[in-house]
Amino acid sequence: MGRGIPHFPRGAKHGATRWAYNSLAIMLPDFPTSKAQIRKHILRATEQAERAKAPLLAKIKSFAQHEGTAHSYDRIGAKAVTDEGFEAIEVPITIDVSEIPDLVGEKLAAKIDAVADGLARKRMEMFYRKMNEVTQEVGNAMDMKGAPLTQNAFFTILERVDMEFGPDNLPTSVWHTTPALAEVIGKWDDDPAFRSRYEELLDRKRNDWRDRESNRKLVE
Amino acid sequence: MTGVIERVIENWLNSSNERSYQIPFCQLLAAEGETVVYVSPHGPFEQGKDVITIDESGKPRAYQMKSGDIGLAEWRKNKGEINDLVEMPINHPGVPTSRHHTPYLVTNGEIKDTAIKAINSSNQSWRKRRYPALRTVSKGQLLKRFLAVHGSYLPKELSDFTLFMELVLRGGREPLDKDQFSRLLESILPIENSKTLGPTELKRAIASAVLVAGYVLQQAYSAENHWAVFEGWTMTASYMLAAATKYELPTAFWSASFELCEGGATEALSRLFSESETREHLIEGDGFTDGHFYHARVTLVVGLISAWDLHRRINYPTAPREYGVRDFLRKWLPKSKAWGESATPFFVMGALDLESFGEQIVAESFVTSLLGFLLDASGKRDGSRGLPSSYYSPESALRILYGLDQDCREDFIGESYTAYPLIDFLVRRLRRQALRGLWYPITGNSLKAFYPGQDWEWFRWRAKAGSLNSRFVGSPQSWAGLVREVEGVNTAVLPKLLRERPAFAVFFVLVYPHRFTREILKVIEESLVAA
Numbered sequence: 001m002g003r004g005i006p007h008f009p010r011g012a013k014h015g016a017t018r019w020a021y022n023s024l025a026i027m028l029p030d031f032p033t034s035k036a037q038i039r040k041h042i043l044r045a046t047e048q049a050e051r052a053k054a055p056l057l058a059k060i061k062s063f064a065q066h067e068g069t070a071h072s073y074d075r076i077g078a079k080a081v082t083d084e085g086f087e088a089i090e091v092p093i094t095i096d097v098s099e100i101p102d103l104v105g106e107k108l109a110a111k112i113d114a115v116a117d118g119l120a121r122k123r124m125e126m127f128y129r130k131m132n133e134v135t136q137e138v139g140n141a142m143d144m145k146g147a148p149l150t151q152n153a154f155f156t157i158l159e160r161v162d163m164e165f166g167p168d169n170l171p172t173s174v175w176h177t178t179p180a181l182a183e184v185i186g187k188w189d190d191d192p193a194f195r196s197r198y199e200e201l202l203d204r205k206r207n208d209w210r211d212r213e214s215n216r217k218l219v220e
Numbered sequence: 221m222t223g224v225i226e227r228v229i230e231n232w233l234n235s236s237n238e239r240s241y242q243i244p245f246c247q248l249l250a251a252e253g254e255t256v257v258y259v260s261p262h263g264p265f266e267q268g269k270d271v272i273t274i275d276e277s278g279k280p281r282a283y284q285m286k287s288g289d290i291g292l293a294e295w296r297k298n299k300g301e302i303n304d305l306v307e308m309p310i311n312h313p314g315v316p317t318s319r320h321h322t323p324y325l326v327t328n329g330e331i332k333d334t335a336i337k338a339i340n341s342s343n344q345s346w347r348k349r350r351y352p353a354l355r356t357v358s359k360g361q362l363l364k365r366f367l368a369v370h371g372s373y374l375p376k377e378l379s380d381f382t383l384f385m386e387l388v389l390r391g392g393r394e395p396l397d398k399d400q401f402s403r404l405l406e407s408i409l410p411i412e413n414s415k416t417l418g419p420t421e422l423k424r425a426i427a428s429a430v431l432v433a434g435y436v437l438q439q440a441y442s443a444e445n446h447w448a449v450f451e452g453w454t455m456t457a458s459y460m461l462a463a464a465t466k467y468e469l470p471t472a473f474w475s476a477s478f479e480l481c482e483g484g485a486t487e488a489l490s491r492l493f494s495e496s497e498t499r500e501h502l503i504e505g506d507g508f509t510d511g512h513f514y515h516a517r518v519t520l521v522v523g524l525i526s527a528w529d530l531h532r533r534i535n536y537p538t539a540p541r542e543y544g545v546r547d548f549l550r551k552w553l554p555k556s557k558a559w560g561e562s563a564t565p566f567f568v569m570g571a572l573d574l575e576s577f578g579e580q581i582v583a584e585s586f587v588t589s590l591l592g593f594l595l596d597a598s599g600k601r602d603g604s605r606g607l608p609s610s611y612y613s614p615e616s617a618l619r620i621l622y623g624l625d626q627d628c629r630e631d632f633i634g635e636s637y638t639a640y641p642l643i644d645f646l647v648r649r650l651r652r653q654a655l656r657g658l659w660y661p662i663t664g665n666s667l668k669a670f671y672p673g674q675d676w677e678w679f680r681w682r683a684k685a686g687s688l689n690s691r692f693v694g695s696p697q698s699w700a701g702l703v704r705e706v707e708g709v710n711t712a713v714l715p716k717l718l719r720e721r722p723a724f725a726v727f728f729v730l731v732y733p734h735r736f737t738r739e740i741l742k743v744i745e746e747s748l749v750a751a
Contacts, residue, residue: 040627047629064630066611066734068670068686082687216663216695218656218702 042112049116054124056176075138087126091118149181151194155201162212163205171202224381228388229366232435233328233359238285240441241328242270243453243484244366244434245285249273250476251369251427254281257314259480261487268304272312272321280310280321289329295338302342306351326357370428380407387436392443393505395615396451398731401436402681405429405459411466411676419473426460426477433481446492447520450485454731455681457481457724461717462679485727489528496521497544502552512622515557516614522552523566526573527726530748533576534723537751546577553586558593560608560617562733564638568645568741569726572748584646588654591642595661598636606632609668610734635666635690637734641741643693647706648745652699663695669737675715678735711739722747 051058065071072082093115095103103111135141140160142153166172177185188194233241246256249271258272269282284305286298295302306323315321325331331339336356343353383404390397408429410417417425433456440448457478464474496502502518503510529545553570557563567590575583597607608617609632619625639662646655655662672678673685694701711719718725722743729736729744 044627061634062631063635064611065688066609066670067682068673068684068688070673070685070687071690072687073666073690074692212695216660217697218652218659219696219698220700 042108045109046112046116046119049113050119050123053116053120056174057120057123057127059174075134089119089122089126091115091122149184151188151191151197154185154188155197158201158205163202163209165206165209169206171205225370226363226367228385228435229370230359230363232388232438233362233366235442236328236438237287237441238270238328240438241287241434242285243480244431245283245326245362246271246480247427247430247434247477248362248365248369249283250480251424252365256476256480258312259483261490266301266304267308267311268301268306268323269310272310272315274315275322278316279319280315281324282310282321283324283326286325286327287329288327289332290325290327290335291332292334292338295335302354306346306354320352322352322355324355324357326362328359328362330360331356331358366431369424370431377407380404383407384432384436388439390439392439392441392445392448394445394448395613396440396448396455398451398455398613398681401452401455402459404432404436405456406680408432409459409463411459411462411680417467419467419469422463422467422469423473426463426474429456429459430477430480444491444495446488446495447524449488450492450524450727451731453481453484453488454727457485458679458728458732461715461721462676465679465715465717466674466676482724482727486528486531489524489531492521493525493528493542493545493548496525497548513618515555516559516563516618518552519556519558519563519566520614522549522556522570523563523730525549526566526569527730529573530569530576530726530744531723534726534744534747534751541577543577545573546579549574549577550579558590558607559614559621560612561594561610561636561638562608562612562614562617564590564594564610564642565729565733565736568641568736569730571645572745576748580649584649584651584654587642587645588651588658591639591646591658594636594639594642595658595665598633598665599661600633604633605630606634608632609635610637610736634664635668637668637670638736639665640667640669640691641736641738643702644706644709644738644741645745647702655702659693659695659697662693663697666690666692670734671713671737678715678718681732706738709738709742711743714739714743719743 069085070082072080074080093111095111099107132141140157142157144153161173164172242259246259250256253276254273256271256273258269260266260270268284270285271283273281273283275281282305284298284301286294288294290298302323302325305325309317310321325339339354339356347353383400387397387400387404406412409425410422433452437449437452439445440452460474460478460481463469464471464478502521503514504517525545525548529542532539533541549570553574556567556570558567567586571583571586574586594607600606605620608620608628609630612620616625616628620628643655643662668688668690670683670688671686672680672683673687674683677683677686718728718740725740725744729740
């Protein structure tokens, strides 16, 4: 019964996070089942908050791997890969003992928010790192070496990627840029020459996509 | 802890019927050195003998098993069967005919004084007529012998013992909790043990696994929950193959225990068929809520009965077919529905069995419809999450579907674990047109399969090492290339003990639907072709 019960060693200052676990059969009244249920709710709330803070990641398809640690998968335009092991994302959380008695409601929500914030940031960092690695590997990366993005460079990037189109014939791709870059690209939208070149590219990409779609078949 | 274990075993013995302690008793005999040659499925040809063994000196023994106390009334009631047990010779190819057997009457209750007197008097009469005397085994002796055989392998750690008790006390009508049951088996069979174990220790651990499984499944036996009994024995047998593979054990060390478990699973399905065959409907339990589970039950029963029939067909190809199974499948297969991808092996077993009765077109149509259904569910872009993967049991998948499980955050859109085996099934039957119609949605799915890192981990409920492979099919894909690819599916990736046991593989994929890969299906189909 005594395992897992927080216990302050004699002389330890209350307020420190140094907990020891008593192995003696001493415990105060506790409510482990209900606490486990609340923990589940907290976990769910953390994940929801994390998704809200990283909406881009929330849009990306994810799946659970139920056993094993390796994953091999195909890639378009590059060789298949095998990833060994998972990368852990950890966000340390410090709860002062003095905080515990009132760690409910808004105070608990603030803690959850802080954890979600840390998780979202770390996952986004991992996302950028991975995107950088894979785009370099397949040759889709373009380094402007500090120079501003030009329309030519923009179209070179677009030429390299496959686009998909929805029932409205518009691209379904999501473009992720910095706010500054988004503003630059937004301004180009008013330029008729840019617009026309973009429409022409979209037409070609649409045809390419239709070709790919029509290739999704079993042939002789 | 010993006293508690003793009480647990005593309680189990008290509440068992002759069927539910039959396999543990056989395991007890095997562990004591006897060779079990026959275990009765309680059919009409028992001749009073439920279990037949050969003892260490080569002499045959025959056991008749009863449950409860035996007084004079019970003795008189069973006298005819006991006369058969003592007087009729054993007629079994594995038993030498030159030596008369030693007959045993076994009960998990007490044999009362009045019955003992009657037995003594009958023994005098048998001796005069040159028959051997009847020997008895009652509760006290059984308890002592079970405790002695367990040695140090019953769960002793508090956490393992708690798990054991949770499983023992679980309601018999519930599905088997395979997650917990596998953890219990892993606590008994030292499959993760780093120290080198001797074959004798492993043999004892295997024997203990059978006995513990017997205790755990007792409630399911009492409730006639044949599905849970089937799953329990199949899982126990699978873990034996895990231990045998990992430690490269000689077959003689584990085959008797394995056969007992496989026999237990087979008998459970035989009983399920007997029960289902006569029923006008497959409704069970609370009718008001049963609509939520009814079609899943139909699928389960259809798959299980098909597996029983296929298992028999692979093992005894010349045995006469059970046409009742065909009629049952004709009636119920069209009413089955998939709850998730873990339903696929059940459908496929139904289709394979129907095909073995000569109804190829119907069987192939079922598989085509199932593949279409899976692709349709995984291709939805309406915000739904698709069909739960093979890792979700019928109940957990239905709980997600009905919103009873809020914790599952997995999204199953755009992926499939069981589309590949279904494609292979249709390619092997040259169903090109059917596949042509489905190829567009097939190309939109990531086709997944998990391959355990080590052979022995195939038999484990969840492997620690291994790789999840995600593949896209060709677009375009040539038919000739597809046929070549399917022909080239390499079954050598499967562990040898599974490849060599295609009949058991039929059971295995129903209990471990996440191991239903292209390779296993190929092994099963090849064995059926050979049969």
